[in-house]
Amino acid sequence: MRALPARLRFLRKFLLVCVAICLFLLAVRVQQDAPQSLQLRLRGEPVSAEQLQDSPTFQWPSPQQAERKAGDSVPVSATGPAPTRHPLQVVYPYGYRFLLNEPDKCRAGAPFLVLLVMTTPQDIAARNIIRQTWGNESAVPGVSLLRLFLSGVHPRYGSPLQWLLEEESALHRDIIQQDFLDTYNNLTLKTLMGMEWVSRHCPSASYVMKVDNDVFLNVEYLIRELLQPQLPPKKDYMTGYVYRDTGPLRSRAYKWYVPRAVYPNDTYPPYCGGPGYVLSGDLAKKVYRVAQTLRVINMEDAFVGICLYELGVRVTDSPWGLFNIGRLEYEQCRFSRLVLVHHYRPRDLLRVWPDFQGGNKTCPS
Numbered sequence: 001m002r003a004l005p006a007r008l009r010f011l012r013k014f015l016l017v018c019v020a021i022c023l024f025l026l027a028v029r030v031q032q033d034a035p036q037s038l039q040l041r042l043r044g045e046p047v048s049a050e051q052l053q054d055s056p057t058f059q060w061p062s063p064q065q066a067e068r069k070a071g072d073s074v075p076v077s078a079t080g081p082a083p084t085r086h087p088l089q090v091v092y093p094y095g096y097r098f099l100l101n102e103p104d105k106c107r108a109g110a111p112f113l114v115l116l117v118m119t120t121p122q123d124i125a126a127r128n129i130i131r132q133t134w135g136n137e138s139a140v141p142g143v144s145l146l147r148l149f150l151s152g153v154h155p156r157y158g159s160p161l162q163w164l165l166e167e168e169s170a171l172h173r174d175i176i177q178q179d180f181l182d183t184y185n186n187l188t189l190k191t192l193m194g195m196e197w198v199s200r201h202c203p204s205a206s207y208v209m210k211v212d213n214d215v216f217l218n219v220e221y222l223i224r225e226l227l228q229p230q231l232p233p234k235k236d237y238m239t240g241y242v243y244r245d246t247g248p249l250r251s252r253a254y255k256w257y258v259p260r261a262v263y264p265n266d267t268y269p270p271y272c273g274g275p276g277y278v279l280s281g282d283l284a285k286k287v288y289r290v291a292q293t294l295r296v297i298n299m300e301d302a303f304v305g306i307c308l309y310e311l312g313v314r315v316t317d318s319p320w321g322l323f324n325i326g327r328l329e330y331e332q333c334r335f336s337r338l339v340l341v342h343h344y345r346p347r348d349l350l351r352v353w354p355d356f357q358g359g360n361k362t363c364p365s
């Protein structure tokens with residue numbers, strides 16, 4: 001008789017917590033609909049000048065940040081003084097703190113490939129799906145893979161989402177996070193956080209791949225065809241979908257707007273498209289090092305190209321068709337002979353993965 005009320009009390013508490021979480025998630029959804037600029041940016045649609053100038057509202061409090069506020073206006077570039085910073089100017093180097101870190105992941109041994117997966121704090125479902133699909137660390141027999149999800153702090157709901165993120169991190173131990181605002185124009189900070197993590201905590205990784213969370217990735221083909229674990233790791237190597245002879249978009253109407261104040265040149269050096277590119281471990285460390293001396297721009301992929309240019313390293317072309325920046329319809333034989341297809345959201349992945357994984361079709365060679 002005494003056990004029952006206790007159990008009921010527990011049940012009531014449990015239900016209350018569930019309702020609270022549901023309400024919170026609902027609020028996040030509603031709010032995602034509310035600030036149009038955020039939503040447009042998420043959908044990749046043009047944003048007006050006013051929207052772009054919107055400054056994020058949430059400031060994650062950090063003693064270090066408060067301390068450094070005064071020094072904020074010192075020139076952030078090595079190429080010239082920037083007396084007033086453009087809102088899209090990426091604040092770097094700055095000493096962002098790790099709010100979540102996994103410093104011991106490489107202790108057991110150097111991984112062959114580190115997957116640095118870009119996510120935002122609220123991408124809980126996407127992370128779970130990636131863990132079960134191409135992010136599965138034990139999917140390629142005999143090859144050590146290491147998967148990490150990278151995140152910043154949500155501009156509005158940093159604090160409540162932090163609680164969820166910490167739970168998830170405690171469960172899976174595969175999330176790293178620094179205390180910068182997680183916005184599209186801060187993506188470069190996320191990439192550099194990954195390069196910093198590799199430099200500090202995993203310096204003997206053979207290869208590093210930066211990958212977005214809306215792609216189809218064939219890790220086995222990448223390893224078998226391109227990286228070839230039976231050979232010594234390549235040096236100064238970077239490959240992906242290579243862009244040449246492109247330059248910054250100067251119209252504020254674009255998500256990819258880069259003002260002259262941020263990057264004055266009219267052209268970018270060759271670079272690999274952001275949805276997914278691979279670097280040798282040595283090059284990842286060099287990119288991190290040289291980034292400390294450059295003016296960081298808001299396009300992360302073009303910025304890594306600028307780092308390579310400064311290092312005097314050329315990108316390597318990948319065999320045609322391996323990295324697909326446009327969407328392709330799923331087809332088992334085709335997808336078993338490519339590395340990456342962009343625009344595969346997590347739910348698309350779930351749709352194609354069982355067939356892809358169970359694939360025993362004999363494909364024409």
Ligand SMILES: *[C@@H]1O[C@H](CO)[C@@H](O)[C@H](O)[C@H]1NC(C)=O
Pocket residue numbers: 131132133136137138139
């Ligand atoms: C990862 O792959 C291994 C080997 O194929 C499999 O046994 C395991 O269930 C997979 N893990 C997840 C989370 O899907």
Ligand SMILES: *[C@@H]1O[C@H](CO)[C@@H](O)[C@H](O)[C@H]1NC(C)=O
Pocket residue numbers: 056087088091179180181182183184185186
């Ligand atoms: C990038 O993050 C920094 C640090 O949190 C923040 O001050 C800045 O406003 C963010 N920039 C953009 C464009 O969101």
Ligand SMILES: *[C@@H]1O[C@H](CO)[C@@H](O)[C@H](O)[C@H]1NC(C)=O
Pocket residue numbers: 265267268269306309
């Ligand atoms: C930008 O232009 C300057 C002046 O022409 C040149 O010296 C520099 O190498 C260029 N930088 C890049 C990354 O192309």
Ligand SMILES: *[C@@H]1O[C@H](CO)[C@@H](O)[C@H](O)[C@H]1NC(C)=O
Pocket residue numbers: 355358359360361
């Ligand atoms: C694999 O092959 C077996 C036997 O040929 C067949 O019955 C099965 O449907 C195939 N599975 C897939 C996913 O193609």
